[in-house]
Amino acid sequence: MERKQSFSRRFFLKTTSFAGALALIPPKAKALYTELKQRLIPTKEIMPLTVTINKKAYEVKADSRTTLLDLLRENLHLTGTKKGCDHGQCGACTVHIDGQRVLSCLTLAVMTTGKNVTTIEGLADGDKLHPMQQAFIECDGFQCGYCTPGQIMSAVACVNEGHTRSVAEIKEFMSGNLCRCGAYNGIVESIQKVAI
Amino acid sequence: MKNIDSYTHTRGESIYLDDVPLTQGTLFGAIFGSPAAHGKIKKLDLSAAMASEGVVRIFTWKDIPGVNQIGGIVPDEPLFAEDIVDFNGMPVAFVVATSVEHAQAAIKKIIIEIDPLTVVTDPRVARQNNSLIVPPRTFRLGDSDAAFKDCVHVVEGIAETNGQEHLYIETQGAYALPQEHGAIKVISSTQGPTAVQRHMAKVLGVPMHQLEIDVTRLGGGFGGKEDQATSWAIFCALAAYHLKKPVKYSLHRMEDMRMTGKRNPYSSDFRIGLDAELNILAYEATFHQNAGAAADLSPAVLERTLFHCTNSYFIPNVTATAYSCRTNLPPNTAFRGFGGPQGMFVIEAAIAKAAEKIGVSAFEIQQKNLIKSGDEFPYGQLAVSEALPCWNRSLSLFDHAKKKKEIEKFNAENILYKKGMSMMPICFGISFTKILMNQARALVHVYMDGSVNVSTGAVEMGQGVNTKMLQVASTIFSIDPAKVKMNSTSTFRVANTSPSAASATADLNGKAVQIACNNILDRMKTVAADILKCSATEVSIKNEIVHVNDAATEISWDFLVLESYLRRISLSESGHYATPDIHFDASKEKGHPFAYHVYGTAITEVTVDCLRGTYKIDAVNVVHDFGTTMNALIDRGQIEGGIVQGIGWMTMEEIVYDEAGRLRSNTLSTYKVPDIYSVPQMLEIDFLETKNDNLAIFRSKAVGEPPLMYGIGTFFALRNAVKAFNPKSSIGFSAPMTPEKVLMGLYDK
Ligand code: FES
Ligand code: FES
Numbered sequence: 001m002e003r004k005q006s007f008s009r010r011f012f013l014k015t016t017s018f019a020g021a022l023a024l025i026p027p028k029a030k031a032l033y034t035e036l037k038q039r040l041i042p043t044k045e046i047m048p049l050t051v052t053i054n055k056k057a058y059e060v061k062a063d064s065r066t067t068l069l070d071l072l073r074e075n076l077h078l079t080g081t082k083k084g085c086d087h088g089q090c091g092a093c094t095v096h097i098d099g100q101r102v103l104s105c106l107t108l109a110v111m112t113t114g115k116n117v118t119t120i121e122g123l124a125d126g127d128k129l130h131p132m133q134q135a136f137i138e139c140d141g142f143q144c145g146y147c148t149p150g151q152i153m154s155a156v157a158c159v160n161e162g163h164t165r166s167v168a169e170i171k172e173f174m175s176g177n178l179c180r181c182g183a184y185n186g187i188v189e190s191i192q193k194v195a196i
Numbered sequence: 197m198k199n200i201d202s203y204t205h206t207r208g209e210s211i212y213l214d215d216v217p218l219t220q221g222t223l224f225g226a227i228f229g230s231p232a233a234h235g236k237i238k239k240l241d242l243s244a245a246m247a248s249e250g251v252v253r254i255f256t257w258k259d260i261p262g263v264n265q266i267g268g269i270v271p272d273e274p275l276f277a278e279d280i281v282d283f284n285g286m287p288v289a290f291v292v293a294t295s296v297e298h299a300q301a302a303i304k305k306i307i308i309e310i311d312p313l314t315v316v317t318d319p320r321v322a323r324q325n326n327s328l329i330v331p332p333r334t335f336r337l338g339d340s341d342a343a344f345k346d347c348v349h350v351v352e353g354i355a356e357t358n359g360q361e362h363l364y365i366e367t368q369g370a371y372a373l374p375q376e377h378g379a380i381k382v383i384s385s386t387q388g389p390t391a392v393q394r395h396m397a398k399v400l401g402v403p404m405h406q407l408e409i410d411v412t413r414l415g416g417g418f419g420g421k422e423d424q425a426t427s428w429a430i431f432c433a434l435a436a437y438h439l440k441k442p443v444k445y446s447l448h449r450m451e452d453m454r455m456t457g458k459r460n461p462y463s464s465d466f467r468i469g470l471d472a473e474l475n476i477l478a479y480e481a482t483f484h485q486n487a488g489a490a491a492d493l494s495p496a497v498l499e500r501t502l503f504h505c506t507n508s509y510f511i512p513n514v515t516a517t518a519y520s521c522r523t524n525l526p527p528n529t530a531f532r533g534f535g536g537p538q539g540m541f542v543i544e545a546a547i548a549k550a551a552e553k554i555g556v557s558a559f560e561i562q563q564k565n566l567i568k569s570g571d572e573f574p575y576g577q578l579a580v581s582e583a584l585p586c587w588n589r590s591l592s593l594f595d596h597a598k599k600k601k602e603i604e605k606f607n608a609e610n611i612l613y614k615k616g617m618s619m620m621p622i623c624f625g626i627s628f629t630k631i632l633m634n635q636a637r638a639l640v641h642v643y644m645d646g647s648v649n650v651s652t653g654a655v656e657m658g659q660g661v662n663t664k665m666l667q668v669a670s671t672i673f674s675i676d677p678a679k680v681k682m683n684s685t686s687t688f689r690v691a692n693t694s695p696s697a698a699s700a701t702a703d704l705n706g707k708a709v710q711i712a713c714n715n716i717l718d719r720m721k722t723v724a725a726d727i728l729k730c731s732a733t734e735v736s737i738k739n740e741i742v743h744v745n746d747a748a749t750e751i752s753w754d755f756l757v758l759e760s761y762l763r764r765i766s767l768s769e770s771g772h773y774a775t776p777d778i779h780f781d782a783s784k785e786k787g788h789p790f791a792y793h794v795y796g797t798a799i800t801e802v803t804v805d806c807l808r809g810t811y812k813i814d815a816v817n818v819v820h821d822f823g824t825t826m827n828a829l830i831d832r833g834q835i836e837g838g839i840v841q842g843i844g845w846m847t848m849e850e851i852v853y854d855e856a857g858r859l860r861s862n863t864l865s866t867y868k869v870p871d872i873y874s875v876p877q878m879l880e881i882d883f884l885e886t887k888n889d890n891l892a893i894f895r896s897k898a899v900g901e902p903p904l905m906y907g908i909g910t911f912f913a914l915r916n917a918v919k920a921f922n923p924k925s926s927i928g929f930s931a932p933m934t935p936e937k938v939l940m941g942l943y944d945k
Binding site: 077080184 | 198202211212217367416658659837874
């Protein structure tokens with residue numbers, strides 16, 4: 001059980017990307033690969049999961065292959081966290097686990113057992129916005145808003161990590177979050193505002 | 197005024213397509229796209245997929261009750277491939293299953309055999325094969341043949357721009373919900389709800405009134421969801437039609453990148469002629485547009501390339517011809533600028549090349565030839581020009597002369613780093629170039645408690661159009677913005693809409709809101725006049741208080757609304773607006789197609805690392821003609837975002853198709869878009885307030901597309917830096933200017 005939990009999504013991607021090279025591989029090796037793949041990739045297994053999300057305890061059953069992102073969006077209907085690529089390349093799905101930012105599309109749901117997850121929905125205190133949410137409004141840190149939950153979760157972590165000593169540093173630690181609308185200046189300003 | 201979605205955006209409470217709560221029994225679709233770019237389908241075996249777990253049904257063209265056709269301008273695009281596939285990813289079958297996973301798993305079990313046909317990806321090859329989407333078009337002014345004979349300098353060359361992936365962070369998708377009496381409601385991530393409705397009606401063979409297309413907002417569009425959003429909505433509707441169950445399909449990023457068209461790549465030839473004083477006397481351009489496998493919007497994009505082929509310059513003798521070339525790529529489409537940027541790039545390349553040959557700076561040629569009021573564009577419209585004010589103000593405001601000296605000094609003192617600078621004036625016409633599309637409607641209801649509800653045909657996609665619409669209503673009524681609510685965009689509330697595109701959305705829909713509000717207000721004023729025993733012309737409303745001859749009365753907005761209701765006065769109105777005074781005769785290629793033009797100038801500075809070929813963008817400083825902005829905050833965001841997207845197109849966004857027509861840049865790891873580092877270190881925007889009367893809403897000029905073209909300046913600044921390092925470099929005019937190209941240019945012999 002322990003072992004299976006440690007398979008990350010990245011691992012799947014790596015194995016599947018071998019498939020492209022398959023055409024060049026002799027049939028014997030191909031068979032070996034297929035067998036190996038079957039043994040390595042865990043099959044569907046429904047697992048119990050106890051996790052705290054936005055200060056609320058959840059006991060759910062989840063497919064061992066479900067990502068945290070899908071658990072949040074599909075199972076728990078917490079749709080504030082967005083899916084932009086599902087491959088760890090855009091940052092739209094950023095959430096916090098025990099205060100650390102992670103890409104929820106690269107995190108298996110079962111890995112969060114016993115942990116505290118915070119999503120964009122858990123940031124404000126009732127009607128009172130988190131200072132970063134307020135700053136994004138004041139500094140115009142968005143246009144279409146689709147990347148915004150991820151940006152804000154990353155931005156909060158960026159401040160907590162203390163990576164705000166210069167614009168360059170902010171940029172470095174926010175570079176995993178894409179914004180196609182190009183609201184980057186507003187995002188940097190928002191972080192500077194909260195960091196002071 | 198802040199974006200009205202600020203609060204929900206920052207709390208993760210804004211609803212996009214993929215966030216809509218699912219209705220019980222919802223099924224999930226996925227498209228099986230052709231694995232080959234061109235060929236004849238020999239065999240399609242769905243049996244294994246059909247037997248796959250969770251699969252409910254698989255649809256192909258055979259299941260279409262109406263016509264298998266979604267082409268908007270030219271009917272050349274089947275929804276599903278029948279026997280021929282024209283591009284890799286072309287929809288062949290739509291699998292519907294009980295879960296996304298099951299649908300995706302079933303797709304892998306579909307067996308298809310295709311007899312390959314020749315794959316063409318190069319537009320010039322397509323032109324040789326006479327494989328054109330529409331007949332070529334030519335815009336003509338004066339007589340360029342004759343004028344070239346008088347030129348002292350004649351320069352010719354080739355300029356190329358690659359495509360651009362839209363990469364809206366929200367992928368395409370739709371959710372179809374069957375309603376009673378055979379109606380279907382489709383929640384769609386589209387910029388053009390009416391286009392979706394119209395094509396869906398034809399495919400399903402039902403009247404348009406059965407189909408409600410509803411859009412809350414998009415997570416970015418940029419033109420990519422104008423025509424390209426249609427097919428996904430129809431697949432879902434088709435399945436819902438047959439199965440009587442809700443069906444949803446939200447594309448995975450890789451599906452979206454593979455199956456959707458992008459900005460049209462262009463390969464163009466130019467010839468430019470100048471006299472001894474550097475006046476451009478003649479210009480010829482031949483544009484080869486890579487349209488992809490179907491027309492989509494390419495003919496309209498092509499037209500705008502011609503409209504903007506002389507950018508911000510007056511050239512008395514012009515011959516510009518454009519070919520829309522059919523290739524085996526996904527049908528290319530609208531993207532912010534809509535062919536305009538592609539045309540502007542070519543004239544800027546021509547000027548840069550001429551400058552090099554003559555031995556002057558491009559700056560001098562640009563400055564000398566800026567268009568003035570009264571000058572004629574190649575399509576016959578006379579300019580009301582702000583080109584010079586923008587240009588001159590940018591020079592003084594951003595200290596151009598001093599910067600130039602500094603850069604020269606820097607380049608003299610440094611070997612391994614070189615700086616480059618460029619000027620990029622822009623001129624962009626506002627209106628749909630298809631005249632009939634310049635109309636809009638808005639539906640305004642004032643409820644008896646004084647609150648107001650506004651519906652328009654505008655789709656909110658981050659451009660802040662709903663905020664502007666709300667501002668229009670609250671300004672006309674003079675009431676607290678909190679009293680106004682914007683509705684989602686639905687074809688059942690507002691019919692026959694034009695897509696949210698051409699930068700014209702706020703103007704067209706805003707004017708319709710204005711008209712509707714004014715009509716309601718006029719009726720309410722008559723009621724007020726009756727109560728106050730005065731004439732209606734003496735009545736006005738200010739901050740929710742009724743005034744007579746500018747003196748406040750005791751009557752409030754709320755009271756007057758209720759009183760009007762009690763007197764059985766209509767408090768609802770549908771406003772209709774059609775842009776006046778615009779016309780265009782395509783048989784002569786002359787007319788007055790634009791309501792007005794937007795002008796601006798950008799000065800771009802870059803530094804190139806001459807060892808590595810990498811670069812950074814030091815500054816993009818802009819003077820932009822806003823007219824009289826009605827929302828500076830939103831407009832600034834549009835300019836910044838447009839510039840960043842333009843820089844992306846010109847520098848790092850490289851679409852790669854292999855010879856077999858397969859997209860190789862098919863994820864975010866192989867296709868790079870601007871990240872937070874790509875923003876210029878300095879980005880200043882100066883608001884040029886112009887007072888010329890224009891047809892913009894509240895005289896606040898359109899701002900969606902024009903700023904993208906400032907990004908073109910980055911290409912030329914980089915090229916100048918390369919030339920500063922290696923004056924002999926034969927670095928050409930092929931965008932994007934990736935670090936690889938810079939490096940090759942630096943060490944070119
Ligand atoms: S959705 Fe997770 S990084 Fe893009
Ligand atoms: S606000 Fe649209 S992607 Fe960032």
